[in-house]
Amino acid sequence: MPAFTLYGALGSTNTDRIRLTLAEGGFTDYELVHVNLQKGEQKSEGNKKRHPWGKVPAITFSDEFTLYESRPICKYLAKKYSFPLLPPDSDVKATALFDQAQSVEMLYFAEPAGRIEFEKFVKRFMGLPPNDAVITDALRSVEMFFDVAGRLLQQKDYMSGNDFTLVDIYYIPLIQRLFECGYGEIITSREAVSAWWDRCVNRPAIQRMLAADKVAMTAAGRQD
Ligand SMILES: N[C@@H](CCC(=O)N[C@@H](CS)C(=O)NCC(=O)O)C(=O)O
Numbered sequence: 001m002p003a004f005t006l007y008g009a010l011g012s013t014n015t016d017r018i019r020l021t022l023a024e025g026g027f028t029d030y031e032l033v034h035v036n037l038q039k040g041e042q043k044s045e046g047n048k049k050r051h052p053w054g055k056v057p058a059i060t061f062s063d064e065f066t067l068y069e070s071r072p073i074c075k076y077l078a079k080k081y082s083f084p085l086l087p088p089d090s091d092v093k094a095t096a097l098f099d100q101a102q103s104v105e106m107l108y109f110a111e112p113a114g115r116i117e118f119e120k121f122v123k124r125f126m127g128l129p130p131n132d133a134v135i136t137d138a139l140r141s142v143e144m145f146f147d148v149a150g151r152l153l154q155q156k157d158y159m160s161g162n163d164f165t166l167v168d169i170y171y172i173p174l175i176q177r178l179f180e181c182g183y184g185e186i187i188t189s190r191e192a193v194s195a196w197w198d199r200c201v202n203r204p205a206i207q208r209m210l211a212a213d214k215v216a217m218t219a220a221g222r223q224d
Contacts, residue, residue, distance in 0.1 A: 001062065002031040007050055008057040009037045010220060013117065013173035014070040015057040016213070020169045021074040023209040025083030030059075038125060071102065074166050085166045094161060101160035101167040109149075112141035113174040120181040139183065146186055146193050153192035157199065168200050176210065
């Protein structure tokens with residue numbers, strides 16, 4: 001019996017944040033159950049027992065312990081299975097810097113990048129046209145975000161310091177989506193940001209997962 005079940009969806013950036021964490025930790029003893037977002041399965045009573053807001057991802061253990069929200073799930077799994085992706089609790093300053101970097105990613109980056117993903121990617125599956133004004137505004141915010149992040153990355157290798165941590169993983173799915181939507185230049189045109197991105201995606205476990213997902217997404221697209 002697998003250690004736990006991850007309820008997620010194909011192409012869900014929030015699910016992929018957790019899968020990348022598990023891949024980087026070398027952990028495979030889990031079951032991935034796909035919730036079909038296009039069919040609205042996330043709003044079923046069964047899924048709402050796991051995620052009261054009717055979303056994915058969520059994880060459940062055989063003792064019924066359940067968690068939703070991708071970042072707390074990543075953090076819990078990294079602690080439970082001792083993935084070397086967090087500063088030690090005893091290092092109070094490094095932990096505070098990690099928390100700071102986590103807040104920055106979620107509030108200053110993921111918010112506008114998520115709007116771009118919704119307009120350019122999710123709406124396509126809903127058969128709705130993108131709102132160009134929303135995209136323009138969100139792109140400006142993401143550009144400004146990386147102007148600042150780029151300056152900081154001239155002084156350190158990763159988002160929360162000189163070690164690769166969960167925070168770097170948190171960025172990967174939405175940056176991948178920016179590339180897929182044709183906005184990769186936001187990353188590649190900024191030297192320090194581009195070097196950081198290369199350091200992240202060239203990690204063997206991450207490279208393997210992204211390559212396998214590309215094949216799976218292409219195959220899923222062909223079945224549509
Ligand atoms: N803050 C949540 C976001 C969860 C979320 O928005 N999930 C999307 C999929 S990536 C979803 O379930 N969308 C379907 C819906 O909202 O009905 C997290 O980090 O897990």
